[in-house]
Amino acid sequence: MKTIRVGMIGSGFIADVHCQAIARLPGAEVVAHCSPSEGSRRLFSERWKIPETYPDHRQMLASSELDAVVVATRNHLHAPIALDAISAGKNVILEKPLCLTLAEADEIIDAARQQGVLVCYAEELCFVPKYVRVKELVDKGAIGSVYRVNQVEKHEGPYSPWFWKVKEAGGGILMDMGCHSIEFARWLLGKPRVRAVSAFMDTVLHSDKTEMEDDVVIHLEFETGQRALLESSWALLGGMDSITHVFGTAGVIHADLLKGMGLKMYSAAGFGNNPDSNRGWSFPDYEWLWENGYPQEDEHFFDCMRSGSEPLESAEDGRQVLEIMYACYASAAEGRTITLPYSPPDVAAPVEIWLQSKRVGRAGG
Incomplete structure (x- = not known):
């Protein structure tokens, strides 16, 4: 089996x-790492015993033999870095969101096709064992025909200050x-x-840190007639939720990723x-990395790189998600359902569609 030599960009x-x-x-194996911060670069490479370190990803791409x-x-750095890596002939695992504009997404997809490399979209929920089992049951018809999916991703707020910044x-x-x-x-x-797409959003808890949304409810209508009701929030106090309910004509599936492992603990x-984050009652993981699908995700991507096969989650999927998110911001801004395909206005960041409507509202009020 060919060993995939990986360069890690970020720390x-x-x-x-x-x-x-x-x-x-x-x-x-991770054989190279880059970060513009000397301190972060040194600590990260020492922790993971990475032999090559670089302050700039372009130096790493030029100097290191990477697959x-x-x-x-x-x-905001996803697109330019991915395009540099594609130009250097490297396969790319690109964290979510794919990028910030549909033009960037199209450029990534086109460049990868021309260079003959893979761009894998890192959506780990599709590799979570519990959710993979849910899909297996759905595909086998265990609950009849699925008519609606509910899914929740919530916690108290991001782990790094850059998440609060529009640019x-x-x-x-x-x-x-x-x-x-x-x-x-x-x-x-x-x-x-x-x-x-219909969406409703607000800034309910973190207006002291950001003007962007910290709570959103989304309704998706599919061409099949099926629907999805999705909730995401930075305003959930007391822990984190990742929960799905799948409703079918002959049954229902409930799956709680984080609180259904059989462990329950009280720590004063x-x-x-x-x-x-875990004071009081909590639900400790016994195998967090595996439960959340990360090794399975990367293993699948590496297998696809060896075989040249299409990954389960690709740049095309990331583009679809980005277009839907643009439509969500437009729906919340205009107070109406947005049909797809959707061509957004020329904005530097998707959230600007919604923020512009808020600013106009304040000016008019």
């Missing part, structure tokens, strides 16, 4: 998660967690075309690196 939480996942996989890179950076994040909770729910629903139903002071 934050999700880069660390990918390093943990890859360390478990035979036939793959693939993982782009685990702030959202770097491109949007609030929709771009951070709503993208998970959207692709989960598409994947579970077999990726039928979304024909209409909390524990671990972030005790505030």
Whole structure:
């Protein structure tokens, strides 16, 4: 089996998660890392014993013999870094969201096709064992014909300050967690075309930190007649939720990713690196990385790179999600259902569609 030599771009939480996942996989190793911060670069490379480190991804692409890179950076850097990697002939694992504009998405897709490399869209919910089992049951007809999927992704707020910034994040909770729910629903139903989107959003808890949305409710209508009701929030106090309910004509499936592992604990002071998040009653993971699908995701992507086969989650899927998120912002801004395909106005960040309507409303009020 060919060993996939990986370059890691970024040194934050999700880069660390990918390093943990890859360390478990035979036939793959992280051999190079880049970060513009000297301190972060040194600590990250020492922690993961990465032999080559670079301050700039272009130096890494030119100097290191790589088969693939993982782009685990702030959202606004996804497209330029991915395009540089594609131009250098590298396969790419690109964290969500794919990028900030549909033009960038099209450029990534076209460039990868021309270079003959893969761009894999890192949507780990499609690899979560519990959710994979849900899909297996759905596909076998265990609950009849599915007519609606409900999915929830919520917590108290992001782990890094850049998530609050329009230029770097491109949007609030929709771009951070709503993208998970959207692709989960598409994947579970077999990726039928979304024909209409309705969304409602607000800033209910974090207006002191951001003008972007921290709470969103989305309704998707598929060409099959099926529907999805999705909730994403940075305003959930007391922990995190990742829950799905799948409703069929002959049954229903309930799946709780984070609180259904059979472990329940009360800790008066909390524990671990972030005790505030688990003080009181909590549901400790016994195998967080595997339960959340990260090793399975990366293993699948590497297998596709070896065989040249299309990944389960590709740049095309990331583009579909991005178009739906643009439609969500337009729906919330205009107070109406948006039909797809949707061509957004020329904005630098998806959330600007909604923010512009808020600013006009304040000026008129």
